[in-house]
Amino acid sequence: MARPAPTGAAWSPSSTWPYLYCPLKIRSFEMTTVALLGTGIMGAAMGRNLLKAGHDLRVWNRTMEKARPLEADGATLAADPAEAVAGADVVITMLNDGDAVQQAIEAAAPGLRAGQVWAQMSTVGVAAVERLAGFAREHGLVFVDAPVQGTRQPAEAGTLVVLAGGPADPRLDPVFSAVGSKTLWVGDVGAATRLKLTTVGFGIALTSVLAEVLGLAKGLGVDVGHFREVITGGPMDSPYLQAKLKAISEGDFTPSFSVTNAEKDTRLIAEAAEQAGVAVDLARAAGDRFRRAEAQGHGEEDMAASYFAGFPTA
Incomplete structure (x- = not known):
């Protein structure tokens, strides 16, 4: 039978056994499985911070050698985008431009499933982000337009500013916290890119x-x-x-x-x-x-x- 939490001056550890009283607030952590497509200067730094935060990271890069250092840090190296995204909670694209993102996410399509969160964190421009959001709708993905403000040094330090537009899905909270010092939600998809x-x-x-x-x-x-x-x-x-x-x-x-x-x-x-x-x-x-x-x-x-x-x- 459930017993009430200890209160008052009369409480003592023996009187409430088998419950352990701890005055400290414990913050639980749930590991997120993240697929990172793109491990250049920015992507690699973000990947290391995701690993440091304890997330399960799968990585893919068109030039495989650029992804291998993250494998040494504990990431799983995927042979192609579809393998990287299969079973992931969150998919991140961090590639050079809209065309590169489009090619990668289309290649990932066989491994995608409806309901996955896709954080598009590259700088791709207004027209491209609209096109990518359309792809996400077709595949039932939760699409968040989330380019980052900052260069290599803040990426390595995990102090990027994440500019986010779209649904504030809670699955992104631990991911954005791992790579940035602040997340600024600015409106609908496209607002962050602008x-x-x-x-x-x-x-x-x-x-x-x-x-x-x-x-x-x-x-x-x-x-x-x-x-x-x-x-x-x-x-x-x-x-x-x-x-x-x-x-x-x-x-x-x-x-x-x-x-x-x-x-x-x-x-x-x-x-x-x-x-x-x-x-x-x-x-x-x-x-x-x-x-x-x-x-x-x-x-x-x-x-x-x-x-x-x-x-x-x-």
Whole structure:
């Protein structure tokens, strides 16, 4: 017969045996089975944090070698997307663009089942997210538009900001908590992608402006140290500016967010802006600079390498 929980000063462990009284609040944990399609810079970092949080992780990547380090960390390596998603509670896509996501999820179709949650966390643009949501409806999936704000460092630290649109399915709570420091639910499917294009556009514009200005400084013979002294601690300073200034000054273009990915995002921003009747001159100009840097061989370097676009004849 059930006995009441212990209350009052007269309670003692012996009087309530066999119940164990513990004043601490215990938080239960239920392991989630996650299928991660895409293990590039961002996907691999997110996968490691999912493993650290105790989730059962299956991974697939078009280039298998990029997924093998996660296998060493405890993930199950799948031969194809269908094998990865079979039996998963949550499916995550973290791939380069909408076409890559479409190809992967179509290949996964034989392993999908109605009711699975699909968190589409890549930056794919407005048109693509609508197309992908249509695929989800056809297959009975719970589709959440959930691109992330942040680059390699916050991905590795598990401090991404998840921008989420669609149904707030509770199965996603432990997954989003493992990869991010905050989840911002912003409305229906598509709302998160529109917000992501806005925020990534801000980062791209800041980087492009700094890269161009430092190119100008070099051309004019200005000491970059003097430029840093003027900016640091003033109203134009920011941690982001300092990080990119350091990268360009030291010639360290280890990618947090590559030139190629940034160029892709400028096209997505321009397409969305055109549909909305908005002129995005800076995004288009940044795209031109990224394409020049790509042609110079800097595509896989950090987007700060658009600095080199300032010297087209070099």
